[in-house]
Each structure stands twice: as C-alpha cells, then as structure tokens.
Amino acid sequence: MIKAIVTDIEGTTSSISFVKEVLFPYAARQFPAFLETHWDQPEIQSQVRAAEQESGRSLESPASANALFQQWIREDRKATPLKSLQGMIWKAGYQNGDYTAHLYPDTAAALQAWKEKGLDLYVYSSGSIAAQKLFFGYSDAGDLTGLLSGYFDTTSGHKQDAGSYRTIQQAIDLPAEQLLFLSDVEAELDAAADAGFQTIRLDREGSQGESRHRVVTSFDEIAL
Numbered sequence: 001m002i003k004a005i006v007t008d009i010e011g012t013t014s015s016i017s018f019v020k021e022v023l024f025p026y027a028a029r030q031f032p033a034f035l036e037t038h039w040d041q042p043e044i045q046s047q048v049r050a051a052e053q054e055s056g057r058s059l060e061s062p063a064s065a066n067a068l069f070q071q072w073i074r075e076d077r078k079a080t081p082l083k084s085l086q087g088m089i090w091k092a093g094y095q096n097g098d099y100t101a102h103l104y105p106d107t108a109a110a111l112q113a114w115k116e117k118g119l120d121l122y123v124y125s126s127g128s129i130a131a132q133k134l135f136f137g138y139s140d141a142g143d144l145t146g147l148l149s150g151y152f153d154t155t156s157g158h159k160q161d162a163g164s165y166r167t168i169q170q171a172i173d174l175p176a177e178q179l180l181f182l183s184d185v186e187a188e189l190d191a192a193a194d195a196g197f198q199t200i201r202l203d204r205e206g207s208q209g210e211s212r213h214r215v216v217t218s219f220d221e222i223a224l
C-alpha cells in the first residue's frame, strides 16, 4: 500500500529540454554578473568555498569562480554549490516572467489526484530545495507548492546512492515499502529499490528500452 510518492523532476514531471535548454543556459548567462554583484555576500562565499573544496581549485575572484561553474554546467555536474547558486539565479527569471517551469500535461492533475487520495507528495531532485520550490511555485500549471509535503536535494546525498533514499525514508518516517519513487533514470530507481522503495520508471518518449522497474510513459498510467 503506497502512502507517499517521491518524484524526480527532470524527465519525470517535466521535460529534460526545459532544464537543459532554458534553465541551464539562463544560469550560464547570468553567472558572471551574479558573481560580480553578490561576491561579498556570505551565502555566496559559502558556496564558492564549498566549490573550492570540491574542485581543489582556488577561486579567489568572480572570474575564476565563473569559469568553474560554467564548466560544471557544461558537464551537468550535480554539485551542491552549483545547484545552490543556480537556484538563486533562477529566482529572478521566474519572478520577471522570463519562463515558467515546464510540466507534462498529466503532471498537475496526477499530483492533485494523488493528494486527494491522501498520499503525501515529495520531490527529490539534484536541483536545490530553493530551486524546487520555485519550479513548482512558478509552473506552467500555476503554484503547485500546496500539494507538496517536502523537498529533498543533494544535501540528502546523490540520487544514485541507496543511502540517500534511506535518509529520505527516515525523514518521511514511513516504511520504505510504502514509498513510491518515480524517475526516468534507471540507476536512480535501482538505488531507491535497493533502499526498499517501490519504483516506477517514466519513459516519456517511449524510447528508453529495457528496465528492471515497471515502466510507464505518463502519470495517467499510475493507478494507486
């Protein structure tokens, strides 16, 4: 009996292309001016120092930090300092109306229906918790944050580590077998299954091939 759902964003609730072709380029364009303007702020410095630790590089100027973050964006690194700073940058884009967060047509209605059935809904994404709240606060279907009971990001661990799902299960405080994890990435689903979660793979384009998990192309196929 599923009591709560934990969902990925990119490739699951929303298209990969929105993240890769809208959000990441927006952050890449804004990074130089953002770092110059906010360099001395403690919340920026703490992320830059964390990036220094993770990269082993000295980041003593906005230009040197920008070079590293641009490289990490190109590599799609799920590094917590990058994800935190991207979230801060995306805030202005949402608030200015530069974009709204893409949702597949079935996403909002399914989240609403699952919530009405009494399921608790959580998000687990490599994007920072602040970025996730913006994403669902400024979505194509409006503000959906009222449907969500909590958010998890890389501060709970990386998405391909079973330990991350154990941490999330303890935070949600339900038995793992009552938790359903939704993702488009096989290795994330394997990690969640190793931690005892039930799993369903989203194959939005219907082209991803074999999986050891149940596969659907839309949330409409998930009857709970």
Ligand SMILES: CSCCC(=O)C(=O)COP(=O)(O)O
Pocket: 008, 009, 010, 011, 019, 023, 078, 083, 124, 125, 126, 127, 128, 131, 132, 135, 159
């Ligand atoms: C919060 S939207 C941006 C998501 C993001 O930054 C990312 O790297 C996608 O990660 P996901 O774990 O949702 O595949």
Ligand SMILES: [Mg+2]
Pocket: 008, 009, 010, 011, 012, 183, 184, 185
């Ligand atoms: Mg994904």
